Amino acid sequence: MNGVKINKKEPSISMSRRTLLSSMGALALFGMDSFFSYTWASIELDQTLEELLVNKISEDSPSIILNLPNLVYDGSRVPFSIEVKSPMTETNYVRQVHVLAEHNPFPRIATFHFTPLSGKAFARTRIRLSKSQHVIAVAELNDGSILTARKWIEITLNGCKED
């Protein structure tokens, strides 16, 4: 009986060792992938930014406040709120705020349209993020000037494919 038990056990040990090794390989590959994608933003994002007539997103405007947690386990519902500090009068107000994700399959998250009746350029919602990335906000004022800001967020689970 004992001999049979050992024979049964042995393949399972070697299998687990094999799966461990292969998973380690996969981990290394994924690590490389995230490293490279961090250095170069996606083509879709560049296209979207071109559509929005934004040339560079390196400058962070202090008047945009992006409220996002630094680290989130589940990417399928990330609490998110944005506020643009600006007077909301007929002559001086925030017209639109675009919210973009760097590495989501579809980079556009939402566009908030404000009016002088809004009183406060503030909006809160919950968003999906596929992996650790920058969330970018592009605010368009009524005189045509554009403000940008971005924030890095760490995601553990992909929120785009599984629900």
Next chain:
Amino acid sequence: MVKPKLRVKAPKEAHRGEIVEIMTLISHPMDTGLRKDQDGILIPRKIINKFICIYNGDIVFKTNMHEAISSNPLIQFNFIVKESGTLDLIWHEDGGKIYSTSRNISVH
């Protein structure tokens, strides 16, 4: 499909010129078009793509939503109440369906 539930948290009374906070929630799966069902077939995209808030006929706040908004989308925003009136909240779904609800706010 089950009819979505609309939930709105809005004050019934407000002072003149006060900035009030409106919170809305619609129960909706927000299928992105990337997810597969049990047989491995892609579930087609069906999301709430637009949300509009109208107060006494004037657009107060509008949102265009894309795939990256979570299921059961929650939207919170502010607006200035200048006079009593009705607040109309309208959600547009892919395929042209419209869900709407309204609330009354009285100014004292």
